[in-house]
Amino acid sequence: MSTVPHQPGLTPRFCFNQTALRDFLRLSRSATDDSIAQNLNNLVAPGTSTVFSPASTSSRLPRPDAQRGIESAACSAFKDRVLFPAWQSRSDVLSYCASVATSEDPSDPNLIVRQQEDARARKRVVNERLDPYSGRYFPREARTEVLAALLRNENMVENIVRARTWRVIGERCDNGGHEWEDALDSWNRHMNGNRP
Known part of the structure; x- marks a missing residue:
């Protein structure tokens, strides 16, 4: 074990x-x-249920439920x-x-980086007609959120x-x-x- x-x-x-x-x-x-x-x-001690006999190996039968x-x-x-x-x-x-x-x-090492990225994202000018991907912003997850998902x-x-x-x-x-x-x-x- x-x-x-x-x-x-x-x-x-x-x-x-x-x-x-x-x-x-x-x-x-x-x-x-x-x-x-x-x-x-x-947990099962071998050989305790029955006495070994060579004849017992000649055929395979399922054990009864009790055994x-x-x-x-x-x-x-x-x-x-x-x-x-x-x-x-x-x-x-x-x-x-x-x-x-x-x-x-409070000791999240990425807290300041996330705050800066969020501030930059808020200041960004988004014109989806010119660039359909400009509106995308995927904020980093806090490590507590990552831990919660895990x-x-x-x-x-x-x-x-x-x-x-x-x-x-x-x-x-x-x-x-x-x-x-x-x-x-x-x-x-x-x-x-x-x-x-």
């Missing part, structure tokens, strides 16, 4: 560094969600120790960066990845018939109730 990356220090600088933010999300997803089938296969599952204790331990902490770590990063994206950014995309990806992972877990383990959101909320309530 691959190791889940630790949550980075949450600072505005981390959020505005798109490479670091995307790398953390990518590595965390690849360690848990993208390799969910392998992670679940690691496809993984022990509920192993599944619960995986969800509680690996899956939900990874999901919560990514949720914390996305939530923090969303708050950064909606806050004022976070919208990453939240959509996160929802898709979690739904797929939860579906695979439901096929191999007992997920209690809950949606992944409910299971994560329940785990959070349980973890917060056990903290000193």
